[in-house]
Amino acid sequence: MRQPPSIDAWGGGGFRVAGVWRPGSLLVLDDQPADWAATRLADLTPEDFAPVFAAGGAVEFVLLGTGLVNALPPRPVRDSLKAAGVGLEFMSTEAAARTYNVLASEGRRLAAALIAV
Numbered sequence: 001m002r003q004p005p006s007i008d009a010w011g012g013g014g015f016r017v018a019g020v021w022r023p024g025s026l027l028v029l030d031d032q033p034a035d036w037a038a039t040r041l042a043d044l045t046p047e048d049f050a051p052v053f054a055a056g057g058a059v060e061f062v063l064l065g066t067g068l069v070n071a072l073p074p075r076p077v078r079d080s081l082k083a084a085g086v087g088l089e090f091m092s093t094e095a096a097a098r099t100y101n102v103l104a105s106e107g108r109r110l111a112a113a114l115i116a117v
Contacts, residue, residue, distance in 0.1 A: 004031045004104035007097040013116050015097070028100065028112040029055060038115050041066045044073060046080035052111050053084055061087030063103065065096030065114035093117050 005028065009016040014023035017033045027036035029051050038048050052059050062081060064073060070091050072078075081088045091099065093114050100112040 004028075005033055006101055006104075007112075007114075010093060010097045010114070011117055015114065015116065023116075025116045026112070026114045027051060028104075028114075030058060031104075036113060036115075038113065041071055041073060041115060044077050046076055049077065049081065049113070052081075052086060052113075055111070057085075058109060059086055059111045060109040061089060061111075063096050063100055063110055063112045064088060064090040065093030065112070066090050067093055067115045068117050070095070 005018040007015055007017055008019060014021060015026050016022070017026065022033060022035070025036040025038045027034050036048070038044055049062065052062055066073065073088070073090055078088060093116070096112065096114055100110070103110055
């Protein structure tokens with residue numbers, strides 16, 4: 001398994017991941033950061049999580065950064081992840097970025113889906 005990338009900073013519309021600035025929202029899956037099209041929690045759909053579903057059992061749960069404040073993700077997103085057997089933890093993007101660093105360093109099988117702020 002590769003060393004998971006650290007999320008060093010967030011805000012200003014993006015993230016610094018392992019020392020590299022990445023504008024926009026971010027999906028970290030299988031220790032690989034990728035651009036994520038999501039911009040608003042209210043607009044999320046199950047299709048936004050297609051890479052997570054494609055990973056199958058490689059993902060234990062999704063850590064969702066909801067933006068500036070914690071809020072409940074749309075029901076179709078919650079239901080689709082549950083149906084796929086994937087847990088969902090959601091919190092503000094700042095808290096999710098910090099939590100990701102801790103959980104990834106522990107070797108947890110998670111995906112981080114972080115809406116840029």
